[in-house]
Amino acid sequence: MTIGSDIARGPNTPRPACRGYLYKRTQSGLIKGWRKRWFVLRHNCCLYYYRHKRDDGKRQAVSVVKLEGAEVGTDSSLGKPFVFKCRPHSGNRVYFFCATSNQERKRKTRKKYLHPSEPLDVTRHNANLPPLAVQNPDCLGLLHKMDKGRDMWVQHYCILKDGCLYLYSGIRATHAHGGIYLQGYMVREQPYGSKKSTIELKPPSDEFKTFHLCAENPDENKRWIIVIKASINKWLPLHQALHNYMKRPMEETKM
Template sequence: MLFSSVVKRKIYFTELITSNSSSDSLRRKLEDLLKLMLLVWARESHVISKITAGERGVDKTIVVKSESGEFGFRIHGSKPVVVAAIEPETPAESSGLEVGDIIISVNGVEVLDKHHTEVVKIAHDGCETLELEVARTIGVLMHEQQEPPSQPIFSGYLWRQSGQAKGAPNTKKWVRRWFSLRPDNCLYYYKTEDDNQPVGAMIMAKHTVDHCPPEVGKPYAFKIDSGEGIPLYVAADTEELSSRWIKLLKQAATQGTPWLDNSAHNLYQPPCSITRPDCFGYLLKLGSRWCGWSKRYCVLKDACLYFYQDANSKTAFGMACLHGYKVSSMSTNASGKKNSFEIIPPETKLRHYYFCTESEMDKKRWISALEYSIDRWIKSG
């Protein structure tokens, strides 16, 4: 695809010019060019799908119905706007909307050429249902390296209880999801068995797995609990399947954590060897004790952020595990830097991280990727 080759060239040019501070204006022009190509590609997809009655399959129509006035997703950018984050257990999550979708129209109003504020106004213009035409880009924008597929220990459909933080257990809604327990002793779940990107994941180490009483509202249900966060309630279709899941998950909970071992292994690899990263590029990082900003090449993968001296480093000099962290934009007054953001720990004893980027677009890209990478992991502990 033409757009894919444009992305490759942008990455290549960025690597060439990041070492030269005098090339900032050229870098910004290249970013503007990429954004223009993104707009052209989305518009082309839109036109072709209209002409062919949707046969091309690039554009999708998504219907999102609000609950209590909330749709459950955030957008970044202008001309076009892009879906930046999707909150779990919300109408947006169940509608099929995905991070990276370019919004072409909202309730019949084309928004490709509209500013962020205009799109927000259209979306909240007294309407409880959004019909969104989107162009799906996540497959194009993802890094083209592919991880070798690992055969799951066990997979199948389970019922997952949603809305776990509110109300009594027997009043919750149950949704059907495809679950996969993999050799890294992590439990992943997907909207369907055909999806490649998990909606959520859980490291099974130190979790308990137990049958649930009938009061939970579903037969053959069991609870996965860390003892600290919100438990995960799931249910099988038969007693036999429920028993098998419980047995395998209990075994995984008592094993080591190959996922963590693999993350530690990545520390000793060059950045190019980390397959399918969620984001990568240069960031300015504030040192501990506010001792100054340093330029670092960073790679984000599965909510772990690896730090390198530069893109050609043979090993990383550090890593931050960001499970449970929150990402927030910062004002120039608060940080002393333009285009800055912070990564906030779930507990005060854990380290706080501060970064800034060379452009507003790059800042939005990193915040979106961090939110997406972190929010995939089920917050159970």
């Protein structure tokens, strides 16, 4: 994932975590009832909703619900099937949503139980630090990254920390100008162009970019590959825990 002040617009930012039509219970106006709206759950842990699917990306959302710390669960008090409610951490309002099937209800509520903003908060914090202010890095040093748009290798001062590679213009930079969140990436030594040895970072899906980096020599490439793999593997238990959590029955996934 691209790290920096423009993280939400970066080329390596994944697609929304979940999107689709839901019925939302209205709590204002003369007639109370259910209205069909287009919902988009994004990786900043916010739920955006629009009047129509065609408005997504073209018009401002009708409203945004912040889900970090929210309580989400099924509800049977309204006498309607496939209903779940959401109580945000701040404020007193409770939102009621209705899916078109039980499968959709489970899929959407499970998405909301996760807190994807937590690792993003850490990476944003680190990205705003000078390189030597990042505490206990897994590795640091100069790497060249292939800029495929310009077909040239660009040198960066790099900090590897907790499965994220931060890219700086130099050691005296005040903040990272980009970065790669490496969870799920495959790391290997590969030839690229005229170079017989480079570090290839291959993403888990086509939603992300493949990156090629190069140290000063093949031995340094091998060293970086070892430490990058180790940095990613430190977070595999967390990744597996989230995977197991999403597979649990709905009645067990209470906050």
